[in-house]
Amino acid sequence: MRIAIVTESYPPDVNGVAHSVVRVAEHLVRRGHQPVVVAPASATRPTPDRHHPYPVVRVPSVAVPRYRGLRLGLPGPRLTEALAAHAPDVVHLASPFVLGAWAMTVAGQRGLPTVAVYQTDLAAYARLYRLGWTEAAAWRRLRSIHNAADLTLAPSSRSVADLVAHGIQRVRLWRRGVDAVRFDPAKADDELRRSLAPDGALLVGYVGRLAAEKRVELLAPTCRLSGVRVVVVGAGPADRELRKTLPDALFLGELHGERLARLYASLDVFVHPGPHETFGQTVQEAQASGLPVVAPAAGGPVDLVSPGRTGFLVPPDDGRAIADAVATLAADPGARRCFGTAARAGVTARTWAAVGDELVAHYRTVLTAPAPRIAA
Structure with missing residues (x-):
């Protein structure tokens, strides 16, 4: 299976989104799949990402006001070209908001199945950092993005409940793994x-x-x-x-x-x-x-x-x-x-291999029976 993972954050960023994308991509390679990661360019890593066992495509990015160290990937031809070149069977959107929203549009134009992973409480961030968005506006944007996806995956029961309460459809629970060999x-x-x-x-x-x-x-x-x-x-x-x-x-x-x-x-x-x-x-x-x-x-x-x-x-x-x-x-x-x-x-049983296999099962679900996309 060919998978395009479009993420709003990636190393050298240190956060849950970046970490889980790396672990997912590594697992897909181990299982014989072919992932590509599309991520914002890093201000501290201008050289290509050559140390991963999968290709990483960087797109232009800008710094996030009031949140030092975080950058937003910019929609544009680089992402479209990356998706066309990889010809994915499914598009995985990691915490989509800006870059992920554009990837959703491109995937829709090409008829590609999409799995959107909710991982960041962006409504709370909008309030805390005064990013020019109200919480209601942030939820409207999230609803628009996720209801265009064939499936949304949320990491906890509280997240599932929040998404459903805000009108987001086709939500399933998908937790994260942990390396119980390293952390011992x-x-x-x-x-x-x-x-x-x-x-x-x-x-x-x-x-x-x-x-x-x-x-x-x-x-x-x-x-x-x-x-x-x-x-x-x-x-x-x-x-x-x-x-x-x-x-x-x-x-x-x-x-x-x-x-x-x-x-x-x-x-x-x-x-x-x-x-x-x-x-x-x-x-x-x-x-x-x-x-x-x-x-x-x-x-x-x-x-x-x-x-x-x-x-x-x-x-x-x-x-x-x-x-x-x-x-x-x-x-x-x-x-x-x-x-x-x-x-x-x-x-200890919640390994990245186990949750990675669950994710692949979700990919297969949308490949065999993609749901109709619904506008917000």
């Missing part, structure tokens, strides 16, 4: 622990982009807990402000690969304060690493965290509730161990 509690590093908390403090970690929608500032009450050290891993436009807001936290910047795996495994508790996650990949990586998780009762974490079994779900936007949940875990080492063991057991 056996990689805990005592020397790393001592370097992060030489006084033996409980290590509480956040991993993710440092941006307004992640609400990392809500960790301030947790930073003030006695015997607790908060470790922040990531980069982004809110980095400088967060260092001022959380002066007692330890900021490590971006970590990748084995360094990130050792960091996860060396923590005691994982926290993710952002209420706008459509899935929550870092939550799942922390669980694979054997960590109890504290997260808001909103979005993707609702599917991932089992309260009182693998961690705690707290009211969204409530830093005090996060701190209280962390304090409860800090006081009970036995509960931390039990929660962490249950968390890993719950995700």
